[in-house]
Each structure stands twice: as C-alpha cells, then as structure tokens.
Amino acid sequence: MRRSALLTGAVMTVPALAVLIAVTSGAASNWPAWPRQSGPAAALNLPSTTVKRGEVRFTVSARGELQGSNSEMMVAPMTGARELIITYLKDPGEQVKAGETVVQFDTTEQEFALAEAEADLAEAEQQVVQAEAETAAKEEETRALLLQAKSDLKVAELEARKNPLLAAIVARQNTLAVEAAQDRLHQLERDIANRGASSRAAIMIQEAARNKAQVKAQTARKNIDSMNLKAKSGGYVNVQQNMNGNFMFWGMQLPAFKLGDTARAGMAVAQIPDLNSWEIRAQIAELDRGHLADGQIAEVSIVAMPDKQFKAHIKSIGGTNGSPWERRFECVFALDNPVPELRPGMSANIRVTTDTVKDALWLPSQALFESDGRTFVYLQSGQSFSPKDVKLVQRSESRVVITGLSEGQVVAMASPESMQRKKGEGSASGALKALKGS
Incomplete structure (x- = not known):
C-alpha cells in the first residue's frame, strides 16, 4: 500500500514537470530583440483603437485640497510648562470674528x-x-x-x-x-x-x-x-491634528484636538484661513513638471459645488519627492474668484491646459511602445498586428501626438507578446491545478 502511493505520486509529478518545462520554454521564446508579428488568435483578444485626427489639447489634471492663503496659525505658547491643557476650543468649522477667543489653555x-x-x-x-x-x-x-x-x-x-x-x-x-x-x-x-x-x-x-x-x-x-488665543481676523476654525503622544502609522488619520487634550509648546492647535485669499495644494506626477510654470491659468471645480466653475493660476511649484517609482511634486494654485460658500478642506479638481495642437494625429498613450530607442505601435494588418515605427511629436499622461500613420488605422492598446505570455501562463497554472486536483 505504501509503495503504491509513492509510485502514484511519482507518476503525477512527471506531467507537472512537463507542463512547467513547456511554459518555461514558451516564456523564453517570447523574449525577442524586436517585437514580432502576432497571429490571429492574439488579434481577436487584443483591445484596440483607431488613429484620430483633430485638435489635441494637452492638459494636466490633479486633485487638491482647498485652504486659506496667509492663514493664521494658532500655536501653544512658550510658557515654560511641558504640556498645556486645553480648557476651551471652538468647534471645527465654526465661524469666528476678529478678537474672539478660539483656544484657551489652563492658566x-x-x-x-x-x-x-x-x-x-x-x-x-x-x-x-x-x-x-x-x-x-x-x-x-x-x-x-x-x-x-x-x-x-x-x-x-x-x-x-x-x-x-x-x-x-x-x-x-x-x-x-x-x-x-x-x-x-x-x-x-x-x-x-x-x-x-x-x-x-x-x-x-x-x-x-x-x-x-x-x-x-x-x-x-x-x-x-x-494662553488665550484670539483670532486676528474673521474666518472659520480649522482644528489641527493632535500629534502629541500619538504614534503615526502609514495611512493613519490622527484625531483632531478636542477639549481636555494636552499640547506641547509650539504645536499648532487651530488655524483661521483667510477667506479672501484661497489656495489649493496638489501633488502632481513628475512627468508633467516640464509642462507647468508659474502664472499658468487653471480651471477648478469644487467637488461640493459642482454647479460652479472657478479660475486659478499657478502660485508656486515645489520640489519633487516620493518613491522612485512614483515621483511627485507639490503645486500651489491661487484661486482667482472665491465665493463666501467656500470652506477649508474642500476637495478640488484642477485642470491646466498646457498646449493645443491643431490637425494632429493622436492616440491614447497606452497604444505607444518604446524599446531599444525605437518608438512604435502595433498596427493591425488583416487578422494580425505587427510593429510599426512612428515618430513621437508630443505626449501627455493620457495622449500622444505622432506621425507615420494615417487617420483611421487600427492599433493595439496592449503588446501582443505580453498577452500571449499571460495566456500561456494562465493555461499552465490551470493544468497544474488540474493535476493537483486529480
């Protein structure tokens, strides 16, 4: 009985190895120096698009948060005490007048x-x-x-x-x-x-x-x-996050200050934004940095006010930061036509038109590929797709302007070779599951 089980296990292992060898060989054969023409099977499953001609507007889109420019920050005073207890605090979003007490500490x-x-x-x-x-x-x-x-x-x-x-x-x-x-x-x-x-x-x-x-x-x-913090100008109270004694983890939202909390000297407890001067801070991908400059006009839509459109201009562009695979930079936009209904913390969608190219051939950016210094697309020819060299004129995050194609030609939105590899890997994993199930 024990020997039979061992033999059965050995017999089952042979097909599994054969499948793995076949998959490995197929994967190795799909590593060409230059993409090859793919067959009809790939053509039927590939997403595709057509080359379009017309006016192309290159835009940079971002999402940011509304806040008052030249905001008045209220911080715990330097009194010699290690910690100060909050005995009075205005509610978040509460409107205050100039000279009105916003925060009071225990005296x-x-x-x-x-x-x-x-x-x-x-x-x-x-x-x-x-x-x-x-x-x-x-x-x-x-x-x-x-x-x-x-x-x-x-x-x-x-x-x-x-x-x-x-x-x-x-x-x-x-x-x-x-x-x-x-x-x-x-x-x-x-x-x-x-x-x-x-x-x-x-x-x-x-x-x-x-x-x-x-x-x-x-x-x-x-x-x-x-220890009695008063507003120098009228506005709305924006209570800050309490970082005193709270450990910060990735993605964690710290609680805001509340009555009875303690604050160390120099910690920001509340903020009074200037309601006559609003700005939006947004994190933008590093790819778009070369398309933006101080003073450029932007269109802004506030998520909470979808019926109104606002104008803004770029106030400043900060340094680049972030991980190597997701580099971003901070861009500050000054709102040109604020209204009294705006509130700190509102989400805003920003769009900056950086350039307009008329009578241009364009494609979605996913349809353009680069390899070994060559720029190409996968052009449909009958029931297959084959690589075709093109010249890149201009690109944005979503569109590319090219030459070397004609309007109406069909190109693939994904690499045929990568689709074939994924299909082969899926078949191999299915065979392995079937062997394990048997």
Missing part, C-alpha cells in the same frame, strides 16, 4: 505664579521703602554729628586763641584739643561718604529684588494672556 499654574510674584513685589516694595527710610535717618544722624564736630572744632579753636595769655601746659592742652577736634571732623567726613555708599547699595539691592518681582509678575501676566 492655574500661571495664576499661582502671578499671585506669588505680586506678593514678592509688594514685599520688595516695602523693603525699598524701609531701606530708603533707614538711609534718610542715618543721613540725618550723620549731619547732626557733623554739625557737632564742627561746633567742637570751633570751640577748641576759640580756646586756643587764649594760649599766649595762658600757662604753657594749659596752652598745650588747648592745642591738643584743637587737633583732636580736627581729627574727629575729618574722620566723620570720611565716614559720611562710606555710610552714604553703603546706604545707596542697600537701596539698590532692595530695588533689584523689587525689579525681579516685577519681571516675574509681568511674565506671569504675559503667559496668561498668551
């Missing part, structure tokens, strides 16, 4: 800092008053001592005038008294200067403490004011 911490700074300021001001009063009292005392020292010197000098009439010892005492009074006066004058400098230094220290408290209080008030 509890800053209000505490303000109260503390104001208390320090009041204490510092009292310290300054006290230092000034003490300085004034010391100066008054010093002036009194100075007057007393001058008076003592005057008395001593008057007594010394009697020296010629007095005994030598008494005269000597009077002279010593004058010298002592002069020394006290000079010392007092020096002390007055030092005491004045010390008093002024003490006052300056207290004034510095007062200025520090004033700065703290002003900073706290400024922080409180900055």
Whole structure:
C-alpha cells in the first residue's frame, strides 16, 4: 500500500514537470530583440483603437485640497510648562470674528505664579521703602554729628586763641584739643561718604529684588494672556491634528484636538484661513513638471459645488519627492474668484491646459511602445498586428501626438507578446491545478 502511493505520486509529478518545462520554454521564446508579428488568435483578444485626427489639447489634471492663503496659525505658547491643557476650543468649522477667543489653555499654574510674584513685589516694595527710610535717618544722624564736630572744632579753636595769655601746659592742652577736634571732623567726613555708599547699595539691592518681582509678575501676566488665543481676523476654525503622544502609522488619520487634550509648546492647535485669499495644494506626477510654470491659468471645480466653475493660476511649484517609482511634486494654485460658500478642506479638481495642437494625429498613450530607442505601435494588418515605427511629436499622461500613420488605422492598446505570455501562463497554472486536483 505504501509503495503504491509513492509510485502514484511519482507518476503525477512527471506531467507537472512537463507542463512547467513547456511554459518555461514558451516564456523564453517570447523574449525577442524586436517585437514580432502576432497571429490571429492574439488579434481577436487584443483591445484596440483607431488613429484620430483633430485638435489635441494637452492638459494636466490633479486633485487638491482647498485652504486659506496667509492663514493664521494658532500655536501653544512658550510658557515654560511641558504640556498645556486645553480648557476651551471652538468647534471645527465654526465661524469666528476678529478678537474672539478660539483656544484657551489652563492658566492655574500661571495664576499661582502671578499671585506669588505680586506678593514678592509688594514685599520688595516695602523693603525699598524701609531701606530708603533707614538711609534718610542715618543721613540725618550723620549731619547732626557733623554739625557737632564742627561746633567742637570751633570751640577748641576759640580756646586756643587764649594760649599766649595762658600757662604753657594749659596752652598745650588747648592745642591738643584743637587737633583732636580736627581729627574727629575729618574722620566723620570720611565716614559720611562710606555710610552714604553703603546706604545707596542697600537701596539698590532692595530695588533689584523689587525689579525681579516685577519681571516675574509681568511674565506671569504675559503667559496668561498668551494662553488665550484670539483670532486676528474673521474666518472659520480649522482644528489641527493632535500629534502629541500619538504614534503615526502609514495611512493613519490622527484625531483632531478636542477639549481636555494636552499640547506641547509650539504645536499648532487651530488655524483661521483667510477667506479672501484661497489656495489649493496638489501633488502632481513628475512627468508633467516640464509642462507647468508659474502664472499658468487653471480651471477648478469644487467637488461640493459642482454647479460652479472657478479660475486659478499657478502660485508656486515645489520640489519633487516620493518613491522612485512614483515621483511627485507639490503645486500651489491661487484661486482667482472665491465665493463666501467656500470652506477649508474642500476637495478640488484642477485642470491646466498646457498646449493645443491643431490637425494632429493622436492616440491614447497606452497604444505607444518604446524599446531599444525605437518608438512604435502595433498596427493591425488583416487578422494580425505587427510593429510599426512612428515618430513621437508630443505626449501627455493620457495622449500622444505622432506621425507615420494615417487617420483611421487600427492599433493595439496592449503588446501582443505580453498577452500571449499571460495566456500561456494562465493555461499552465490551470493544468497544474488540474493535476493537483486529480
């Protein structure tokens, strides 16, 4: 029984290998240096089109999103706090007037800092008053001592005038008294200067403490004011995505900010677009970059307003980015005739006419092939298609203008060889499935 099963498996494997070898050989035979003529079977299954003559308008189409130009971006202020809690936030799309509050952050911490700074300021001001009063009292005392020292010197000098009439010892005492009074006066004058400098230094220290408290209080008030974000101009609120603590994955749509969320300093929370200046940002394939330039006119249709048509012009063209197989660049269009019904975030279809060729032969771009530096089409001849060299005049993403054919001729929209290979691969896979099923 076991041997029979093994033999059966070996017998089933032989046809499968034969089919695979046949498919591989057929695939290898379809790798010519130049496309060959295909038979009637390929002609019956190939999609085809005819060569047309007429006016060809080359256009670049794109889809973008409407947003206000010169938009006012409202960001979380730099207050020294790591995170700010949103305590008030206008609803998305809500209309606001100039000066109206849009976002409010929690000011509890800053209000505490303000109260503390104001208390320090009041204490510092009292310290300054006290230092000034003490300085004034010391100066008054010093002036009194100075007057007393001058008076003592005057008395001593008057007594010394009697020296010629007095005994030598008494005269000597009077002279010593004058010298002592002069020394006290000079010392007092020096002390007055030092005491004045010390008093002024003490006052300056207290004034510095007062200025520090004033700065703290002003900073706290400024922080409180900055945490109340007001609109500078009227418009509609466009709430931004909350990227604080949210991990971004490919294709993921982050939630918008809401009441109670936290925001880091510098994060954009809301946007007020300028309703008098609209623009559309679109990502366009790199192939069309050479056909666009600043100032070109564009036709715009808003998806939400299909009955109205708008005009725009290219405002700026950005750099190219994206993967090597899908390179794109950003193009900004300025809307020329906005209306009050427009809203931020509306989708817009854009079409730019880059060139118009009259009396031209043209084909869909899928019907033109290139290989080894040659440009050709598959031209129908009877029941088969054969390659035919043509000259490419101009191309867009959807159409090509060519020469070398006549109007009305039929060409294939796909390569006959690739269709045959696909058909052969389909037959081979079907045979393999049948073998597995048996």
